Amino acid sequence: MDRVKESTDQMVMAVCPACGSRHCQLQATARKTGVVVGGMLGALIASGFSSATAGAVNGAIIASALSRRLPATVTGAIGVAIIGFVCGTIAGHAIGAEIDMNILGMYQCRSCGFEFKA
Numbered sequence: 001m002d003r004v005k006e007s008t009d010q011m012v013m014a015v016c017p018a019c020g021s022r023h024c025q026l027q028a029t030a031r032k033t034g035v036v037v038g039g040m041l042g043a044l045i046a047s048g049f050s051s052a053t054a055g056a057v058n059g060a061i062i063a064s065a066l067s068r069r070l071p072a073t074v075t076g077a078i079g080v081a082i083i084g085f086v087c088g089t090i091a092g093h094a095i096g097a098e099i100d101m102n103i104l105g106m107y108q109c110r111s112c113g114f115e116f117k118a
């Protein structure tokens with residue numbers, strides 16, 4: 001997933017001040033953080049909507065892990081959390097991309113490895 005996104009990031013035009021190469025890539029510091037934090041928050045928020053059953057689900061997950069059978073309510077709650085996680089990673093990546101471009105603005109030259117602020 002990240003591989004596809006980072007390949008599009010290579011389209012960003014920046015010239016390396018050290019060697020003059022145009023093969024410079026925007027650093028993905030905030031994006032990587034945003035994906036992780038956004039994903040976790042998204043999963044928490046999404047599963048929070050079914051917080052009434054959360055305690056029961058946690059118990060059921062442990063029980064089903066032991067019995068290797070997943071009740072429909074548990075798979076549903078996990079599905080909600082996964083959807084929240086995916087939405088969170090997308091949002092986190094979008095916010096992180098803004099931070100990377102407008103606040104951090106750190107590029108790395110792919111020819112010589114020089115890091116610079118655009």
Ligand SMILES: [Zn+2]
Nearest residue numbers: 016019109112
């Ligand atoms: Zn360079």
